Amino acid sequence: VGRSAASASQQQKQRSNSDADDASSIHLAGPSHRGSAGDMLVSDLANLLEETVQLLERLAEVHSTNKKKSIFLINNYDQVLCIFQERRVAGKEVNRFAELLLQQRELFVEEELLQGFSKMIAFVQQTEGQFARSAAGQEKKADVNQAVVEGLVREFATSWKQNIELINRNVLSYFSNFRNGMEILKQVLTQLLLYYTRFQDIIRKVYRGKPPAFSKDLVSTTVILAEIKKYALSI
Incomplete structure (x- = not known):
């Protein structure tokens, strides 16, 4: 057992x-x-x-x-x-969609600015490219047509406010999310200010010490910034 x-x-x-x-x-x-x-x-x-x-x-x-x-x-x-x-x-x-959104915003900014400022933007990009190639010894000193510059200065002086107002209306009508629209508006107007600052820098480089007569028609960046703040509340 x-x-x-x-x-x-x-x-x-x-x-x-x-x-x-x-x-x-x-x-x-x-x-x-x-x-x-x-x-x-x-x-x-x-x-x-x-x-x-x-x-x-x-x-x-x-x-x-x-x-x-x-x-x-x-x-x-x-x-x-x-x-x-x-x-x-x-x-x-x-992160993926945030990156895609950022990319498309940047593309939109450039497209929107071309509507009212295409000539100035093209001039800035082309002339800066010439300056860079000249500095690298790839071509002779950049040659700037004074009549073209004067025309751009006066065109901007007479139309920039209306174009900013148009940009504001466009952006707010294009985007359903108000917050998103305001951020894009800020980006567009900031880029415009940067382009115009670069335009003024080109004029200073070309006419060193001898400002041309049309310089009096240049719009102060301070004035532009004050106008931008009326539209872009978050700036």
């Missing part, structure tokens, strides 16, 4: 150890399985994100101009980010 009891006890102990081993195996396998499913989910979400981006880009192509494409993408990227913010989403998905 004693041997039978001992044998039964030993068998029960072996079964208990076996059950414990099985439980341990299941426990160890669990996280690995969940990790695999998690990886698949992350991969699916990443694919969904890229598919969404590509869909928006395809839909943007329906619009006829680069400016309209940017407006469409800005509104949609901003809407996605607003939803992320409401749902407290954080991570690379948010």
Whole structure:
């Protein structure tokens, strides 16, 4: 009887150890399985994100101009980010759309400024390029046409206020999110001020110590900034 009891006890102990081993195996396998499913989910979400981006880009192509494409993408990227913010989403998905929004804002800024200041912007970019190449010895000293400069100075002096007012109306009508629109307006007007400052720098370089007669028509950047503040409340 004693041997039978001992044998039964030993068998029960072996079964208990076996059950414990099985439980341990299941426990160890669990996280690995969940990790695999998690990886698949992350991969699916990443694919969904890229598919969404590509869909928006395809839909943007329906619009006829680069400016309209940017407006469409800005509104949609901003809407996605607003939803992320409401749902407290954080991570690379948010960063991805934030980067796309920033890129499209920069493109829109340049497109919007071309509407009223295209000649001055083209002059600044071309002349700065000539200065850079001349400094590098790639071409002779930059030659600036005084009549062209004078025309640009007077054109800006007579139209800059009206063009800023037009920019303000455009931006506020293009973007459904007021906060987003105000940030873009600030960006557009700040870029305009930078372009005009660069334009004045070119004039100073060309006419060192001998300001031309049309210099009196140059608009002070302080005056421009004061006007900008009337529209861009956050500046």
